[in-house]
Amino acid sequence: MASMVEQTTLDFIERWEGHGDEKQETQCFWIDLLENVLHRPNPTAEVSFEERTAGNGYIDALFPDARFLVEQKSASVDLDKPEMRQGTPVTPAQQAVRYVSGLPFSKKPSVICTCNFKHFRFYDLETDPQAQGTPVDEFDLTELPEHLDTFRQIFSPNHSRIVIQQQLSEKAGLLVANLHNALAKQYVDPDNEASHHALAVLTVRFVFCLYAEDANLFTPNAFTNYVKATDAEHLRRAIVELFEVLDTKESERDPYLERDLRDFPYVNGGLFRGKIEIPQFSEEIRDALINAGENFTWKDISPVIFGSLMEETLSHDQRRQGGMHYTTVKNIHRVIDPLFLDRLKAELASIENDPHLTEIKRKNRLVAYQDKLASLQFLDPACGSGNFLTETFLRLRELENQALADMLNGQGFIDLGGDNSLVKVSIDQMHGIEINDFAVAVAKTALWIAEQQALDDTEIIASQALPHLPLHDSGNIVQANALRYDWNELLPASECNYVMGNPPFVGQYLKSGDQKADLQELMGKDYDGYLDYSTGWHYKAAHYLNEVPGAQFAFVSTNSITQGQPVPALFKPLFGMGWKISFAHQTFSWNAQSTDIAHVHVEIIGMSKGAVSPVLFEYPDITGEPVGRTAQNINGYLIDAPNVFVEKRMKPLPGLAEARFGSKPTDGGHLIINSREEYDEAMADPVASKYVRPFRMGKELINNTDRWCLWLQDATPGEMRRSSFISHRVAAVREFRLSSKKKPTREKAATAWLFDENHQPSVAYLAIPRVFSERREYATCDYYDPSIIAGDKVYTCSDPYGFNFAIIESSMFMTWQKAIGGRLGISCSFSNTVVWNNLPLLQVSEELRQKVIAAGKAVLEARANYQGQSLADLYDPAYMPIDLRKAHIALDKVVDLAFGASKPCATNEERLQILFNNYAEMTKNEK
Structure with missing residues (x-):
């Protein structure tokens, strides 16, 4: 008897035998395969059909996250026979490889498949970049059940683009941590504020140099070779000279500069501006730099993920104290997709798919769309390593690149520079506030790297090189206490479109004195002692954007802010100002992009003014994927129900x-009998045995476990004095209560044999x-x-x-x-x-x-x-x-x-x- 998987595969084969029209049936064929054979939960979200390439080609099926491309042919086509494409005879495999060369790096596949409905061939581009060798797998449709593992491997999480980027970034993070630790040993006092800042800046400068030599911003291997050419004793001086050169325009440099320095470009952007404390270098530092340069390809890192891992060089204690926890790319999208990205994607799709637009009108709308992308202003007032801003920038540039591909239509681009510059979306649109200086440096560097990677993708679309240096001066990330700092100084509210982020996770009872003072200063009479620290960001964002039509904000927060007493304290003022919850993710399990995983459960709340059709994302399993639905109203408890406040x-x-x-005992544990040994001792005492009672807290109630207490309400003074068991315990209770900082507890020391509250x-x-x-x-x-x-x-x-x-x-x-x-x-x-x-x-x-x-x-x-x-x-x-x-x-x-x-x-x-x-x-x- 066939298993369910076998049966669904056999059903698929039966449905498709004898079919095979490339134009009419490609999409149905692959969706059917994904949904009914591979049992993918949301197949249409995984695949893009007819994806346009820079060479004006159209890819039959592209799976960006699975890093998989399909060149589909009709059943009558021979997969070995060349066909004329753009004036050149090519086989389906050669055609697929040509398409790959026209894709931006962020979408390039590692596996391609040629298929004519009857036959499948798979090529691994990592081992066979031109698909000229023997396919890694090949089979007929009727043999599909024996080859399902090929598909399972392609669509497995371990093969996904985000997991590969995670693995690369983790390796990079270890290299940076080793370098950072080696540098820290050389500082006289690395924990001194000025030295700590210098160490942070020095580390990110090195990371950028390593990236630049791999991404062709520098001559390949220029930085690593520069380090290798200098011994450890003289390396400090060589690095100081290099930083000065990188911060000096070519026209202003010493005309007699040595060649090994002269070949480095002017970087700008403020990264190498100013002198910092740089200690003497050791052999360990030199070896760490060379190892990082020779054994890793830095241009492939994800700046979003890597930015978070860079902060791993902060101590865990410092991170916990600040309530900093990192957001995975998936969780970033749970915020930014409903906040703005879904609408921007839908708008572009409507332009691309509108059959009534002439080419001129379509181009005009695409130009207006690009201008819209370039006009949007974003603020993350708890930006950490900048992962929200970096991912937002990358996705805006991805949309811009898609619009550019539609506009250029494979013709390339000629006029560059000035107002007519091809690229309009800029990191200048990203604004961040962060209290930690190291995180500020990391955020700026992550944005610079993201900018370079996006330019690489645009170059493929434009079919020509674009200027990468000098960098923009990324001054839009500032170091400040966001709850004390006026956000208008960084970005006037009238110019801001979206506020977003992941404020610190510090619960109501864990706030430091300074953090309580921050909330009291911010909220005044609206402050409630039950409020978590993160609520300050909700409150401040609401006031900051209060007079801005159309502005919206969304934050990740611990789920405690939508439970119990904090709900009216936070949402009454916000709803009173006219804010409404436009979307919300109910409680889900947090998994951080960090080795210091935050064991918390969070929610996401997006707010806007005016008419909204609120979307509520529910989690049948809090560790799984959300299910979204339109709600009538989302209240402060993140429930589809009226706005009531349960106080x-x-x-x-x-x-x-x-x-x-x-x-309530308040006894230091001395009136409680926790173990069988203590119980036996009490029962052996003829006086104490009279006053031993079963004692239940919630744990004992639920688990049916034993615990006892001394219940001395009716005990006489003489009895208690005569019982050594009772007298010792009462004395211990008295001492415990007298040591309390609370006056009422100290006063209860006079009746130490009684529970504090009965x-x-x-x-x-x-x-x-x-x-x-x-x-x-x-x-x-x-x-x-x-x-x-x-x-x-x-x-x-x-x-x-x-x-x-x-x-x-x-x-x-x-x-x-x-x-x-x-x-x-x-x-x-x-x-x-x-x-x-x-x-x-x-x-x-x-x-x-x-x-x-x-x-x-x-x-x-x-x-x-x-x-x-x-x-x-x-x-x-x-x-x-x-x-x-x-x-x-x-x-x-x-x-x-x-x-x-x-x-x-x-x-x-x-x-x-x-x-x-x-x-x-x-x-x-x-x-």
Whole structure:
């Protein structure tokens, strides 16, 4: 019996046997292959059909990320027979190679395929650049099942352009790190502010020289040969002289300059301007420079990825303190695509595909489009190594190059310079603010390298050389504290189109004193102590662009800013100014382009004014790909629902009992008995044994593990004095509290045998864990006898009839919890004031109330079938017992009705809509 993969492949072969019209069927053939044989999730996004080359050719199918090109022929065409193309007889393979030579570097493939529907041939251009040798694979359509690995290798992540660039950049990063570390050893004090800056500048100067000699900005190998010609003892002086030459126009140089220096061009751009502290060089430094020059091709690096890796030379501690985490190319596009890039691509496509345009009108529109690209101004006010700006510049230049190819139509370009310059998009359109001087230097260098690579691509399109040097003076990246600096000094708001970036990830409780002061100074009365540091960028961008028609901004932020108390503090002022969320990515797992991976979960929020059709990107699996959909409105919780703000409420809305904190020890652990050994010791003491009670925090509640405490509410002074176990522990609690910086805690030292706060119920109670896994579909709550002491990681609720238990165990509650409650990492954080007290339960009839209670009891009965199993076991989504799941489904049906649903909800999205509508209705008369 054939497997599913085998069967879909056989079906494909059957569909296409006897077919083969190049003009009519090429696209259908390859989309069918990708979708139904290779099972690619979004095949149309991977391939470009009829891609125009600089030589005015049209590529049948180009897969830029997979680095794969297809030259498709009709079934009647012999793949070995030359055909006349542009006056020359060429085989399909030779034609494909010709197309490759007309592609910009950013789109060049490493594998080509010639195909006539009946037969496939594959050539590896890395080992056979002209495709003149034996194909690396060749087979008929009927043999496809035995050759699927060829396609799998081509479309595997390890073969993708971005992964190859990542690998190259990682290798480059190691070379730079070795060089940087060798240089740092020679400084008297590399951590001194001036020396640290000099070390940063010296490192990026070397990187640019290594790039320049590989990219033909210098004579090939000029820099490496210059280093090799000088011994370590004299290398410092030689480097100082080289930097002076690179910063001096040829017309102003010493006419008697030695030839090894005279051949270097004038670079400009400010990179080599000014003297910096340069230490004596060692053999290790000289060897590191030569190794970097001889064993790596620098022109192939991705400046976006490499810029991030350059910052690896910063210490991890310094990065953590600043909250800096790097953005992958994929995540950059999750910001810039919906912010502006998707629209720019669609606009160009509409010009290219408009059948009603004459050639003159099409060219005029393309010229206007190019001018539009060149007019856009971008600001990243937390730019780090400049990867947002660099990727934006590269993509704008890619669009410009595509427009140029359409305009030139393979004819080349003659008139250069002045206002008629072929290239109009400039790195001058990119503006950045960054507090770290090393990152500023890296960002400028990354933009310069990106500019050179884009020019290389344009040269292929224009069929002639373009001027690469001198560089622009990249003064648009400034070193400053972005929350204190006036962004208008760098780029007046009236000239700015888009603000974007990845502000520092510093949570509300991790902010330094200076960072808190930054937010207080910026927000004034709007500052809320619960706000993360990154919210300062949202707030400042909104005020900066407030009077600019059409301006938009978007930032990556930790997901905590759209949960709990921070939501009204941040979004009330912004929505009050007229800003709306135009697109948003709900929580997804962050993976940074760095060896110091940030273990956080983030969201992306884009904001604009005026009429918007908001797009909400949801993640069925937070580690996977997003699914976008148009929403009616995206509120501050990143939910498609009305703009309501769920703020602290000290009493629950009608219908629910009050939930209270458990008891808080504040004891340094001395009233708590954590192990079986400690428990046995306490039980051996005749006095202490009377006062040992089971103790539960959230962890013990969920995992059904044992823990105990000394509950000495009724113990007499004499008993406590006579018990060595109790007296030693009470003394330790007293010492711990007296050492506290908090006056109320020190005062509690007088009653060191008691818990700091006693909220223990006197009757059986519902215990609610303060933190529980977001993976679970239902909350993990349970009933406890009053002899079990609830700690402060547990909330308690009086629930004699079981109504509150039924409500909190429903999908309706869990949906509200995940939308409104805060999170600790990927765990839900329950609170009484924000989550429970605001749960918008409508007035329930007595009949429906009894049905809810009965359904809740059925859940408890299902649990009782699994004695000894913890709630963690029972509520693991992968192993939840069938009868327990059925009981919860039945519970959901009646609870949905209790919240006002006309019938049981099919999805949690339906529940969210009901919850927010209920909340808006129940609180509409409140201030």
